[in-house]
Amino acid sequence: MSTIAPANTLTDRLTVFANQLAGDPLEGMRRAAAADFARLGLPHTDLEDWKYTNFKGLQQLDALAPLPILDEAAIDLNKYRIAGIDAYELVFINGRFAGTLSSRFESEQRFISSLALARNLRTGLLLEHLGMYAQQQNEGLTALNTALAPDGFVIHLAKNEVCERPVVIYHISTGTKERGWVNQRNLVIAEAGSQLTVIEKYISDSPIFDNVVTEVVVGSNADVAHYKLQTRYGDAWHVGTTRVEQARDSRYYNATISWSGELVRNNLQTRHNGTGCETHYFGLYLLDHDNLIDNHTLVDHAQPHCNSHELYKGIVGPAGKAVFNGKVMVRPDAQKTDAYQSNANILLADTGTINTKPELEIFADDVKCSHGATIGQLDLNELFYLKTRGIGEEKARTILLTAFAGEVIEAIRIDALREDLLAQLMDELHRMQITF
Amino acid sequence: MLQINNLRASIDDKQILKGINLEVKPGEVHAIMGPNGSGKSTLSSVIAGREGYEVSGEVLFNGNDLLEMAPEVRAWEGIFLAFQYPVEIPGVSNTNFMRTCINEQRKYKGLPEMDASTFLRTMREKAELVELDPNLMKRSVNQGFSGGEKKRNEIFQLAMLEPKLAILDETDSGLDIDALRIVSNGVNKLRNKDNAFVVITHYQRLLDYIVPDFVHVLMNGQIVKSGTKELAYELEEKGYDWLKTELKATV
Numbered sequence: 001m002s003t004i005a006p007a008n009t010l011t012d013r014l015t016v017f018a019n020q021l022a023g024d025p026l027e028g029m030r031r032a033a034a035a036d037f038a039r040l041g042l043p044h045t046d047l048e049d050w051k052y053t054n055f056k057g058l059q060q061l062d063a064l065a066p067l068p069i070l071d072e073a074a075i076d077l078n079k080y081r082i083a084g085i086d087a088y089e090l091v092f093i094n095g096r097f098a099g100t101l102s103s104r105f106e107s108e109q110r111f112i113s114s115l116a117l118a119r120n121l122r123t124g125l126l127l128e129h130l131g132m133y134a135q136q137q138n139e140g141l142t143a144l145n146t147a148l149a150p151d152g153f154v155i156h157l158a159k160n161e162v163c164e165r166p167v168v169i170y171h172i173s174t175g176t177k178e179r180g181w182v183n184q185r186n187l188v189i190a191e192a193g194s195q196l197t198v199i200e201k202y203i204s205d206s207p208i209f210d211n212v213v214t215e216v217v218v219g220s221n222a223d224v225a226h227y228k229l230q231t232r233y234g235d236a237w238h239v240g241t242t243r244v245e246q247a248r249d250s251r252y253y254n255a256t257i258s259w260s261g262e263l264v265r266n267n268l269q270t271r272h273n274g275t276g277c278e279t280h281y282f283g284l285y286l287l288d289h290d291n292l293i294d295n296h297t298l299v300d301h302a303q304p305h306c307n308s309h310e311l312y313k314g315i316v317g318p319a320g321k322a323v324f325n326g327k328v329m330v331r332p333d334a335q336k337t338d339a340y341q342s343n344a345n346i347l348l349a350d351t352g353t354i355n356t357k358p359e360l361e362i363f364a365d366d367v368k369c370s371h372g373a374t375i376g377q378l379d380l381n382e383l384f385y386l387k388t389r390g391i392g393e394e395k396a397r398t399i400l401l402t403a404f405a406g407e408v409i410e411a412i413r414i415d416a417l418r419e420d421l422l423a424q425l426m427d428e429l430h431r432m433q434i435t436f
Numbered sequence: 437m438l439q440i441n442n443l444r445a446s447i448d449d450k451q452i453l454k455g456i457n458l459e460v461k462p463g464e465v466h467a468i469m470g471p472n473g474s475g476k477s478t479l480s481s482v483i484a485g486r487e488g489y490e491v492s493g494e495v496l497f498n499g500n501d502l503l504e505m506a507p508e509v510r511a512w513e514g515i516f517l518a519f520q521y522p523v524e525i526p527g528v529s530n531t532n533f534m535r536t537c538i539n540e541q542r543k544y545k546g547l548p549e550m551d552a553s554t555f556l557r558t559m560r561e562k563a564e565l566v567e568l569d570p571n572l573m574k575r576s577v578n579q580g581f582s583g584g585e586k587k588r589n590e591i592f593q594l595a596m597l598e599p600k601l602a603i604l605d606e607t608d609s610g611l612d613i614d615a616l617r618i619v620s621n622g623v624n625k626l627r628n629k630d631n632a633f634v635v636i637t638h639y640q641r642l643l644d645y646i647v648p649d650f651v652h653v654l655m656n657g658q659i660v661k662s663g664t665k666e667l668a669y670e671l672e673e674k675g676y677d678w679l680k681t682e683l684k685a686t687v
Contacts, residue, residue, distance in 0.1 A: 393508070399533075
């Protein structure tokens with residue numbers, strides 16, 4: 001029996017991979033990341049940040065094993081499309097960019113394409129930004145991603161470019177019964193005064209492990225709305241880190257909607273690098289079986305006069321386990337910060353688990369910061385009121401849960417997406433009611 | 437219509453209703469008065485089907501055992517409770533709420549869903565009845581409503597659902613005289629020979645507007661005296677202590 005720890009095996013194979021990188025413009029970055037990974041290894045529950053979220057199954061997986069390459073023509077994108085949205089579409093199937101299914105756009109002002117293509121078409125941009133923000137020095141999976149992610153999406157809007165159509169990224173895993181890895185690396189650069197909406201939709205009917213890192217740079221006075229949907233994610237595993245850098249007077253608006261996936265960890269981190277930034281986080285998680293959904297958020301108030309607003313809501317069934325960790329850092333210079341955070345949870349049965357942890361670290365004295373975390377059950381008075389009006393138990397519960405969760409969906413600013421999700425939400429909650 | 441025989445109810449081993457007997461016939465209005473803690477609200481809760489009570493005795497509604505029915509079935513059969521403290525339902529608009537209530541009731545009766553235009557027209561008419569601002573219909577149920585608006589919303593729902601038996605639990609409490617008049621007018625317009633009202637109140641004042649056929653006094657979990665509307669005036673004048681003394685004398 002081999003005595004080499006599985007993580008070392010991964011490291012060894014990374015070295016082999018790195019030796020094939022000669023001539024790649026990203027070679028230096030990848031080699032450095034491979035070294036970081038060798039030091040950090042995979043996450044484990046002894047780390048404070050991973051205390052409640054156990055990914056030990058990763059040790060048995062081989063990050064370099066390729067997933068099956070599918071015929072793009074055999075994929076019917078209509079099955080996954082968000083109805084009624086006129087959008088740019090970038091499609092990835094088992095981690096590979098599906099060019100024939102995608103609507104690439106590559107101009108001086110507007111670049112909506114893949115990482116592999118950007119390597120030649122936007123070399124300078126990649127060298128300037130890629131890997132500069134995500135914390136690969138202290139997060140093993142981020143280092144691993146940097147070291148070997150073959151592809152991903154790259155969106156670049158030049159100064160004052162307004163992208164009126166949203167960009168939808170369909171990330172589809174299908175056609176395999178073995179759990180395999182996808183390392184996807186994404187970059188969004190919205191330069192000063194530009195405006196962008198990105199929707200990431202994760203879809204899986206295969207037991208995938210998606211390790212995704214997305215770096216987002218929001219230029220001064222630019223506006224980025226960013227939606228992450230994990231609504232048809234089967235029994236996928238997912239660790240996704242979104243790292244956002246905001247320049248002065250910029251706005252970043254995020255909603256993360258998760259109601260499927262076996263083991264899901266969403267890291268969302270934003271740093272304010274100038275005054276007058278505005279950050280909105282919305283999140284919704286529904287756990288209908290013995291799955292785990294973990295949201296770790298960070299707003300790093302490093303500059304004065306910035307606002308952040310965060311609302312995460314969850315509904316957890318009898319076997320589900322949800323984790324919310326919301327860190328708000330207010331650094332000494334960040335006077336006049338206005339930060340609000342709320343995490344509200346409903347447990348459908350007393351056997352469900354929620355670990356919620358607001359973490360406010362405030363080093364400035366003239367600030368307004370508040371937070372609230374609640375875990376409760378459906379309000380019996382509300383339930384009774386609905387029943388006395390002729391609404392039966394199951395329907396009444398569905399209505400109340402939909403209203404609770406709907407507050408997050410209502411925050412979605414794209415009408416078609418909001419309506420689509422609201423309709424699905426009602427069905428999903430109704431199904432949860434029947435299941436229990 | 438409603439027949440209550442020896443109804444007893446307790447909560448956490450505390451006996452609250454101690455043998456209530458009451459009969460309500462179609463077309464009648466019954467007022468139930470009584471001091472605080474006499475069991476008035478418990479009576480309305482038990483009839484509407486709130487959980488948590490240990491109940492014995494018999495409540496028949498049109499000959500059927502009411503106590504066996506789930507609260508929503510009671511509603512479909514024609515019972516309506518106007519709450520003393522109407523509940524706020526964040527995130528559910530009044531319009532969607534009412535549409536669901538109406539259609540669930542129609543489903544129970546084997547009727548198709550009400551079409552949208554009939555529904556909206558009916559909503560407008562019934563809202564006018566209690567002078568309820570139509571803009572409130574788009575808002576979440578009772579959320580951010582004033583006290584008076586909440587009570588008027590209860591009567592509006594009553595008008596929409598057209599129950600056979602409506603129980604008004606202290607609907608007049610906390611209403612100024614204008615709101616009281618609006619609510620009472622609404623109720624009076626809804627009265628007919630086929631429906632009945634049980635009006636629970638602290639104050640005789642309401643009975644100037646909704647004139648009852650019978651007045652019952654509930655004290656210490658029992659109906660201790662029944663009479664006509666003159667009894668309400670007597671209570672207003674002499675207070676409940678008078679009744680206590682009189683009862684002691686009888687014993």
